[in-house]
Amino acid sequence: MSTSSSLVYLIALPLFGAAALLLGGRRTDKWGHFLATAMSASAFGVGLYQLSQMLARPTEERAVTQKLFSWIAVGNFNIDAALLLDQLSICFVLLITGVGTLIHIYSISYMAHDENRRRFFAYLNLFIAAMLLLVLGNSYLNLYVGWEGVGLASYLLIGFWNQKPAYATASKKAFVMNRVGDMGLSFAIMIAFATLGTTTFAGIADVAPRASEGALTAIGIMLVVAAAGKSAQFPLQAWLGDAMAGPTPVSALIHAATMVTAGVYLIVRSHFIFDLAPTAQLVVVIVGAITLIFGALIGTAKDDIKKALAASTMSQIGYMILAAGLGPVGYAFAIMHLLTHGFFKASMFLGAGSVMHGMNDEVNMRKFGNLRKFMPITFVTFGFGYLAIIGVPPFAGFYSKDAIIETAFNAGGLKGILLGGAALLGAAITAFYMSRVMILTFTSKARWDDEAHPHESPALMWVPIAILSFGSIASGFLFTRGHALVNWLEPIVGGHEGNHEEFLAPMVVSALALTAVAIGVAIALMKYQFADVAPVAPVDVSALTRLVRNDLGQDAFNEAVFMRPGIALTELAQKADESVVDGAVRGVGRLATGSGSVLRRSQTGFARSYAAFILIGAVILIAGIWVVTQ
Amino acid sequence: MIIQTPEAVMFWFLAPVAVIAALGMLLVKKAVHSALLLAWVMITLAIFYIAQDALFLGIVQIVVYTGAVMMLFLFILMLVGVDSSDSLKETIPGLRPIAITAALGFGGLLTSLIGRATIGHPAIGLTEANSTGNVQSLAQLLFSDFVWPFEVVSALLITAALGAMVLAHHQRTVERPTQRESSIARFRTGSLSSAAGLPGPGVFARHNAVDVPALLPDGSPAPTSISATLKARGDMLESAPFQLDVVDTTVVEEK
Amino acid sequence: MNPYNYLYVSGLLFTIGAVGVVVRRNAIVVFMCVELMLNAANLAFVTFSRINGTLDGQVTAFFTMVVAACEVVVGLAIIVTIYRSRRSASVDDASLLKR
Numbered sequence: 001m002s003t004s005s006s007l008v009y010l011i012a013l014p015l016f017g018a019a020a021l022l023l024g025g026r027r028t029d030k031w032g033h034f035l036a037t038a039m040s041a042s043a044f045g046v047g048l049y050q051l052s053q054m055l056a057r058p059t060e061e062r063a064v065t066q067k068l069f070s071w072i073a074v075g076n077f078n079i080d081a082a083l084l085l086d087q088l089s090i091c092f093v094l095l096i097t098g099v100g101t102l103i104h105i106y107s108i109s110y111m112a113h114d115e116n117r118r119r120f121f122a123y124l125n126l127f128i129a130a131m132l133l134l135v136l137g138n139s140y141l142n143l144y145v146g147w148e149g150v151g152l153a154s155y156l157l158i159g160f161w162n163q164k165p166a167y168a169t170a171s172k173k174a175f176v177m178n179r180v181g182d183m184g185l186s187f188a189i190m191i192a193f194a195t196l197g198t199t200t201f202a203g204i205a206d207v208a209p210r211a212s213e214g215a216l217t218a219i220g221i222m223l224v225v226a227a228a229g230k231s232a233q234f235p236l237q238a239w240l241g242d243a244m245a246g247p248t249p250v251s252a253l254i255h256a257a258t259m260v261t262a263g264v265y266l267i268v269r270s271h272f273i274f275d276l277a278p279t280a281q282l283v284v285v286i287v288g289a290i291t292l293i294f295g296a297l298i299g300t301a302k303d304d305i306k307k308a309l310a311a312s313t314m315s316q317i318g319y320m321i322l323a324a325g326l327g328p329v330g331y332a333f334a335i336m337h338l339l340t341h342g343f344f345k346a347s348m349f350l351g352a353g354s355v356m357h358g359m360n361d362e363v364n365m366r367k368f369g370n371l372r373k374f375m376p377i378t379f380v381t382f383g384f385g386y387l388a389i390i391g392v393p394p395f396a397g398f399y400s401k402d403a404i405i406e407t408a409f410n411a412g413g414l415k416g417i418l419l420g421g422a423a424l425l426g427a428a429i430t431a432f433y434m435s436r437v438m439i440l441t442f443t444s445k446a447r448w449d450d451e452a453h454p455h456e457s458p459a460l461m462w463v464p465i466a467i468l469s470f471g472s473i474a475s476g477f478l479f480t481r482g483h484a485l486v487n488w489l490e491p492i493v494g495g496h497e498g499n500h501e502e503f504l505a506p507m508v509v510s511a512l513a514l515t516a517v518a519i520g521v522a523i524a525l526m527k528y529q530f531a532d533v534a535p536v537a538p539v540d541v542s543a544l545t546r547l548v549r550n551d552l553g554q555d556a557f558n559e560a561v562f563m564r565p566g567i568a569l570t571e572l573a574q575k576a577d578e579s580v581v582d583g584a585v586r587g588v589g590r591l592a593t594g595s596g597s598v599l600r601r602s603q604t605g606f607a608r609s610y611a612a613f614i615l616i617g618a619v620i621l622i623a624g625i626w627v628v629t630q
Numbered sequence: 631m632i633i634q635t636p637e638a639v640m641f642w643f644l645a646p647v648a649v650i651a652a653l654g655m656l657l658v659k660k661a662v663h664s665a666l667l668l669a670w671v672m673i674t675l676a677i678f679y680i681a682q683d684a685l686f687l688g689i690v691q692i693v694v695y696t697g698a699v700m701m702l703f704l705f706i707l708m709l710v711g712v713d714s715s716d717s718l719k720e721t722i723p724g725l726r727p728i729a730i731t732a733a734l735g736f737g738g739l740l741t742s743l744i745g746r747a748t749i750g751h752p753a754i755g756l757t758e759a760n761s762t763g764n765v766q767s768l769a770q771l772l773f774s775d776f777v778w779p780f781e782v783v784s785a786l787l788i789t790a791a792l793g794a795m796v797l798a799h800h801q802r803t804v805e806r807p808t809q810r811e812s813s814i815a816r817f818r819t820g821s822l823s824s825a826a827g828l829p830g831p832g833v834f835a836r837h838n839a840v841d842v843p844a845l846l847p848d849g850s851p852a853p854t855s856i857s858a859t860l861k862a863r864g865d866m867l868e869s870a871p872f873q874l875d876v877v878d879t880t881v882v883e884e885k
Numbered sequence: 886m887n888p889y890n891y892l893y894v895s896g897l898l899f900t901i902g903a904v905g906v907v908v909r910r911n912a913i914v915v916f917m918c919v920e921l922m923l924n925a926a927n928l929a930f931v932t933f934s935r936i937n938g939t940l941d942g943q944v945t946a947f948f949t950m951v952v953a954a955c956e957v958v959v960g961l962a963i964i965v966t967i968y969r970s971r972r973s974a975s976v977d978d979a980s981l982l983k984r
Contacts, residue, residue, distance in 0.1 A: 605980035606722055608915075612907045615732045622739045629746065645894045652901045652921060661914050668917050671898070675924055678891060684931045684943050687950075691927075694950055699920065699957050706961045707913055710968045720908065721977060729907040737900040741893060748889040754938030764940075771944050783951045790955035797962035800969070 004053070004064040007083040007136065009046050010093060013039045015129035021122035029118050033111075036121035037104040040128055044097035051090055059491055062087055065138060072141075079199065084138035088492045091335060091485075092135040092258075092265060095342050099257045100128045102464035106350055107249040109460035110357065120160060120247065127153035131258055135265060139200040140189045143266070147185060147230070150259045151178045157254060158246040170242035177239040181229010185266075188222035191215060205272040213277060220273050220280025224287060227263030231317045234291040238554040240314050241298070244306040248353030251306055256313050256349050257342040264317065264338050267324040268331045271493050275327060284325030285411075289422040292318030296429035300436070301548040303537055304363045305352045308437050309345070312389065315426060316341050322419065323404045326411055331493035332486040333403040336479050340396035343471030344388035350465045351382035354457040355441060359448065365437065366535050370446040374454035377462045379442050381469035386438050388472040390431040390517050396476030401427065403480070406509040420509075424516050431520025439528040447535045637681050648674040659718060661707050669700045683756040685764045841867050891932040898925035912964050912974045916957075923953045 017039030021032045028035070054062045063086035072079040085093070104124060111117045130149025137143040155178075159171030193199055195215040196207050208216060227233065232240035243255050254260070267274065267284060274281045295315030302308035316337070323334035356363060358375055372379040388395035391402060405427065409420030448454070456462070479485040537549075547553060648671050655667040672695045680688035720726045760767055772780055807815070843866065844855035856866050898921060905918030927946040934942025968974050 604722070607976045607979070608907055608910070609722055609725060612725055612729055612732070615729065615736065615903050615907055618903075619732050619736045619739070622736060622743065626739050626743055629743070641890060645890070648894065649897050649901070652898050655914075655917065655921070656901055656905045656909070661911050664914050664917055668921060671921065672924060675928055678894075678928060679931050682888065682891065682931050682935045684934065684946075687927075687931060687943055687946055690947070690950060694954060695920075695924070699954060702957060702961060703913060703917060706965060709965060710913070710974045717910075721910070726908055729904055733900050733904040736903065737896060740896040740900065744889065744892045744896060748892070751936070753888045753936040756935055756938060756940070759938055759940050767940050768943060768947070771940055772947070776944050776948075779948060783948055786955055787951060790958045794958045794962040797959070797966050 002057075002061060002064050004050070004066055004085070006046060006049070007064065007066040007085055008068060010043050010050075010097075010136065011083075011129050011132050013043045013046070014125040014132070017125035018122045018129060021118055021125065026118075032118040033104075033108050033121045036125045037101065037108065039125055040097060040101045040104045043128065043132065044094070044101050047090070047093040047097050050085055051094065054085075054087070054090060062491070079139065079141050081142060082138045083136040083142075084201065085136060086492055087488050088265075088268065088335070089135050091339060091489075093132060095339055096128060096131050096135070096258050099342055099346050099468065100124070100131075100253055102467055103249045103253045103346065103350070106252075106353070106461050106464040107247075109458050110249055110353055111247065114247075116160070120157075123153055123156045123160070124249075124253070127157065127254060127259070131262070134262055138202070139198075140185075140192060140204075141199050143269075144185060144189060147226075147262065148182065150254070150262065151175065151182065151230075154178070154243070154254050154259055157250040158243045160246055160250070164245075167245040170239075170245040174239040174243045177236050178229050181226045181236055181263075184222045184225025184229065188219045188226060191219050191222065195219075201269060201272075208272045208276055211276075216273050216277040217279045220270070220277040221283055223266060223270050223273070224280060224283050227266050227284075227321065228287060229263075230266070231260050231263030231321065232291075232314050233263060233287050233317065233321055234294055237291060237294065237314055238551065238558055240310050241302075241307050241551060244304070244310050248306065248349060248356060251310070252346045252349030252353070255310065256345040260313060260317060261320065261338045261342070264320040264324055264334055267321065268334055268493060271328070271331055274325070275494070281325050281327060285322055285415075285419060286325075288318045288320070288322030288325055289419055290318070291315065292322060292426040293422055293429070294318070296426050296433065297548050298551050299433040300429060301545060302433075303366050305355065305365050305368075305437060305441060306349070306363055308365070308433060309349055309352060312430065312434060313341075313345055315430060316345065316389070319401060319404050319423065319426070322423065323407060326407050326419075328494040329410070330404070330407050332489045333400065333407055335489060336476075336485050337397075337400035337404060339479065339485075340388065340400045340472065340475050343468050343475055344385040344396060347381055347465050347468035347472055348385035348389070350461070350468065351378050351385065354378045354461055354465065355382075357457050357461065358454045359452050362448070362452065365440040366533060366537060367448050367452075368441045369444045369448065369533070370442070371454055372442040375442075375456050377456055378465070381462070381465045382442070383438070384469040385472050386434055388476070390434050390521070391427060391513060392517065393514075394473075394477055396472050396474070396479075399476030399480045402510055402513055405513055406506055409509060424512060427513050428516035428520040431517040432524050433520075435521045435524030436528055439524060440533060444528055444533055447533065640677070640681060644674050644677060657718075662704070665700060665703050665707060668703075669696050672696050672700065683760055683764065686768050839867075841865055843867075888932055888935050892929055895925045895929040895932065898922075898928070910975045910977055912967070912976050913961075915976055916960055916964070919960075920953065920957070923949060 014036075017036045021028050021036060024032070050064075054064070063084065065085075066083045068081040068083065070078065071081040104121070107117075107120065107124065111120050114120065127150060130146050130153055132146070134143055134146030134150055137146055155171050155175040158174050159168050162168040162171065189199055192204060196204055196211055198204060198207065225236075228236045240255060240260065244251055246255070274284065292315045295311045295313070295318055299308050299311035299315060302311055320334045320337050320341070323330035323337060355368065355371060355375065355378060358371075358378075359368065362368070384395065388397040391398045393399075405420060405423040408423045409416050411419055541549075550556065651667045651670045651674070655664045655671070658664055658667065672691060676688045676691040676696070678688075679685075679691055756764075762770075841856065841860055843851040843853050846852050853861070853866070860866055902918045902920075902922035902925060905921065906915050909915050909918065927949050930942040930946040930949065932942075934940060934946075964974060967979055971978055
């Protein structure tokens, strides 16, 4: 495998930006955002250069590595800090740096009035560096460093406005739930090292076929836990909605386009484990299927535009996880949906930010309406993203989602019907709630307050959105033309050979999907476009609606099952600590003070009484001599 | 070895005196008397040393102990108050009986041990060892076999001298008052009587010894004119007998 | 008479000194009693030297004297320092060890 000495710049440039901004302090306030944007853009430039180099090489020599330094060298346990850039990583590198740079540009304007803009950009650069390390690491340990780094950056950015206690709590919640997933990843690494003796991707891919299926299943399930934590999948999904406390560019970059898809990357990257562990793979599809329905249901009841988009992110990642769990046929589609989703969801989030920008930071969709007249550019770009996510041809989402639904049906037997049905149902619900967002915000009657003065955002904000929405129009078509992405990824994740008989013809699946979408859109139109919408959410609603409004009880469940028993356990441990451990310690102390206060009586403090003791001692000594010399 | 009669006479005369002097040191009230009695014990010991063929040590004993050390003791006694006479009343209950019992036991056991250890061991005497002279022989030992301890002890002496200086050094916590400041302080405080200097002892009295208080212009005695030490010792005389009976207060114009 | 009688004198003086250290309160007197004990030890050394016919005992007594001189210098300095701060030369007044 060939090496390249320029891989490190991908990480070093944004890392340098973050360090310069954080260490430079207020001196960098004036130009810090430009530096950060430049660093992100130059990382994108390095990524493009690497892509051109990669295209120039024959297929089997496309992957390049770079060893940075020997990280851990203990006996025969050698871990190098090394980078690996192959066909899979380059997709992510370009997505992260490309979308990241656009969002940097957008943030210059969006955060213009925030006095901590420099810190914000420093964190953004830190995130870019950590995320690149995550996708470039050549072993699970290197990946883990990036994995923790993005967790940290996500925590810092969700709680960026931590002067509001609710936001600080949201960041803490995200951090704690991510930690559960991180434990999964660290367990996976430990099991891998204990049973396979290595942690590099290449090494594990090499020895996995000879390993026991039990070990691989254990690693796989731990990896699913990790992916669920980072990608907000069932049952660790509850943090994503609250993560919308962060500034909107953060939601677009971290909690829609890149970081939350790290779980998908992890599963696709670990294909050599999942291909050999069917049980773990089954867990993956179940998690994906549950989450895609779960997220979609939550999306139907959200009035907060960002939370509705967050629910849809959760649901879309569910699609990706589902595809990744379907084996070699699904990996490429998972990545494809990930990339198209990166474009359209980022553009929609930025659009939502643009709407908030024009509406005095209002997020309640019931206070919007008829904004298409005041924000035509935002409306059009958001509309492209909308059409892409519900899967209308020829927009990007149609290609990627359709492929996933088709692959799900082709999984065979009852499993295929269940998974395909779930994916189809998810598509219908997605169409409904995204239409709801679209209608409530842009096309229904205006419901905003008198003091709101909606206006279009400046060019610095709408140009990045426009570029992203171009991606949401064209990327799906480009990826599927002649199976471009599938062929591109084939050397990494394996090909389509051995494809079983099709359960349904592709045309039939497309027709079904479009029918589902049409039904969803129609219901939304009836309920919101052609009926009056109350500016305040109605209270007298069915129990099901209430349940969905409460996020299907995810927080209540977590509190009842984990938090309260945890608190009770902690209190018990504290009591035990106080009575048993502290009791023993204090008992020793009391014994010492008690005996001390008895012995103290002999210590009068008078030097003469001590002299008397010495004299008595001398008498005893001399008496001893007298006795023994007798 | 049998000791010749003159030394025996000297021993039986001086030894009881030394023991009695030591006991006296223990029992007298005043520290000065203790010091003098101790000096006597030390001189006795010097004589013992010389009698035992230790001429050099005997001289050193007189020079160092009775000369230097005892003078140092007396000097410090003057410094911390020669007037303070010790009360011999015991303040820590039970200490004295314990001390005396222990001392009796100690002395008894020691005597018994010495007696037991010396039976059948005739003394050799120093005639041979001192054949080249006591000082020369000692010097030879000191600068050959004992040269290392000798150097160490010299270092110890220097350290002790430095230590004494460090301990006795008094660091001012406040600035030393200037003459001007002390003068202002004198006039600002209380009565004007402190403004003028204190009268010397015996001023205006009919007797000018240091233990007679001065008389103030109105004829009353001024106890502050007597040294505090004399007062504390009770050596101050009543000034009444020396007082003027009639004070002539008429002002005579100077021509 | 024989030289051993000096040893009995030495023992007696040592015992008297020891009692003095315990019963007297004036720090200077206590210190003088310590000196008495050292002198008694010196007398024993000189006598041992005579009994054994070597001068080693006298050398030891010589060293003892030097050490005693050092001790006096430092000890008296300590007494002066204590007196300066506490206005008392009684060993009982410096009894802060018990608190």
